[in-house]
């Protein structure tokens with residue numbers, strides 16, 4: 001397979017590239033390396049994949065990885081249709097994994113336009129390029145946030161998801177609808193993945209695990225929203241990557257060829273349990289600021305992953321302690337680049 005991974009300097013994209021390359025695939029990564037969070041972390045991830053930040057150009061030229069012969073990277077924004085079309089025509093991809101997006105629920109209240117650009121304009125560009133270049137399968141990131149404030153748990157793919165509580169969630173639900181249309185009109189096989197709170201090494205600095213690790217190791221109080229009365233289906237990054245890889249090679253069978261799966265750990269954890277597990281792994285106590293619920297946020301997420309298990313054989317391998325320990329070990333080793 002020759003696979004395009006968008007968002008390759010991001011948390012999930014970086015890990016996915018590493019795995020796909022190890023499995024022997026030819027991989028091209030793109031990312032606009034935006035400054036939603038510290039670009040040094042994005043460059044550090046690229047560096048891990050053998051991409052030298054000082055060789056990256058603004059004109060979208062591909063740079064070969066110094067570590068993996070089958071990996072190359074270009075700085076390209078998915079909203080730039082011209083550069084994207086050129087890349088698709090020149091590179092002849094067989095598969096595309098679209099992870100590039102403006103992520104984050106809370107930031108969508110501050111900067112809605114960033115979400116419209118990357119998640120809607122950018123996504124339609126990806127769909128158009130896939131359609132015109134006969135891509136065999138497009139796998140793309142959706143989100144557990146599409147379930148909004150649904151009270152029926154665990155969340156299942158057949159549940160109604162028509163009541164998003166953030167613009168971020170609305171753009172992700174839109175992606176599922178847009179992909180369905182392209183599968184229907186142009187027979188483009190598409191698979192959307194609703195990720196549930198992903199954590200692990202090289203994680204996102206705007207998400208709780210990284211925010212907590214940073215504050216706890218600095219002796220600063222952590223903010224605990226809704227007074228800690230929240231549950232999240234925390235999912236370790238290796239399980240997410242395993243699920244994505246399985247989906248890439250599993251074409252949707254039904255007509256139109258549009259599939260959507262939950263991908264989570266299927267074991268919701270109390271926020272306070274997550275914090276105490278992190279305290280244990282770091283050997284440090286966390287000062288806590290108990291805060292009210294934040295707008296746009298949801299109290300509980302829990303993935304029903306039976307469909308993904310049935311279709312692809314996916315089974316998560318990381319229970320909380322094992323995952324958090326791996327994360328904190330990495331954090332302590334690499335914290336110099338993140339603080």
Ligand SMILES: NC(=O)c1ccc[n+]([C@@H]2O[C@H](COP(=O)([O-])OP(=O)(O)OC[C@H]3O[C@@H](n4cnc5c(N)ncnc54)[C@H](O)[C@@H]3O)[C@@H](O)[C@H]2O)c1
Nearest residue numbers: 007009010011012032034077078100101118141195197198
């Ligand atoms: N991490 C999670 O828990 C989680 C949960 C649900 C959904 N998701 C989704 O999974 C995907 C990957 O998330 P992540 O956690 O790795 O986030 P991330 O922010 O670390 O990675 C996304 C990458 O996309 C890049 N990007 C953004 N807009 C772009 C554009 N217009 N053109 C090119 N590149 C662009 C960013 O620079 C970033 O490196 C996103 O679509 C996100 O919405 C993540």
